[in-house]
Amino acid sequence: MARMHTRRRGSSGSDKPVADEPPEWSDVDxxxxxxxxxxxxxxxxxxxxxxxxxxxxxxxxxxxxxxxxxxxxxxxxxxxxNDATGDLPEDLRSLMERAIGLREHMDENPQDHQNKRALQNTESKIRRLADYYRGDELDADFTYSYDVAVELLEE
The missing domain is CATH 1.10.10 (Arc Repressor Mutant, subunit A)
Incomplete structure (x- = not known):
């Protein structure tokens, strides 16, 4: 499958070995x-x-x-x-943290066009993920913005 924001093809990853039971050396309860x-x-x-x-x-x-x-x-x-899940899915949270960091960098360095593009790509991934999670793990009326992301991650 091709990468989302580059012209290159994706690199193949390793597959997890097929196992039906834990290894003999692992005897945890x-x-x-x-x-x-x-x-x-x-x-x-x-x-x-x-x-x-x-x-x-x-x-x-x-x-x-x-x-x-x-x-x-x-x-x-x-x-x-055990009701120990976070309020946001992990992948969405990490993308929001990255977008906030890029936005702060852009405020300090407005001529950094490469990071401007990276911020646009990251925010488009966030919007796509928000569409996927909307209704189930996010509110039905959730829309992404920088201010919303800062507010959610401060909690």
Whole structure:
């Protein structure tokens, strides 16, 4: 699939190995993994950061290679069951943070045309994602603007 804002084609990524059960060396308790996921979410970590922390630090010193294999549920399902999800989806939040940073940079450097283009591309991605999430995870009347993004991310 081609990249959205360049003329280049996308690079192929690696596929996750197919596995039905956790590896033999990983003997973690499903309840302990769920408790650690909720604990990390309450500390303010995003789902992708939680997955990396479980992979690197683990639960009680034992790494968790895959949350779904260890618990039978996806990480986001665990967060939804325990009402530990954020107010914005993670991908939309990270794009808004990037757009705010680019906008602040543009205020200081108005002649930086390359970053002006990057800001336009980022804001178009945000609008497309907002259309996707509108009604389910966002209000039905949500529209993106710089002021709305700053207000949402301050909370």
């Amino acid at each position: 499903a309840e302990a993994v769920e408790e650690r996921v909720v604990e990390l979410a309450e500390q303010g970590h995003d789902p992708s950061v939680i997955g990396m922390k479980l992979r690197d630090e683990g639960v009680k010193g034992t790494p968790v290679p895959d949350v779904k294999l260890a618990t039978g549920k996806k990480l986001t399902e665990i967060l939804e069951e």
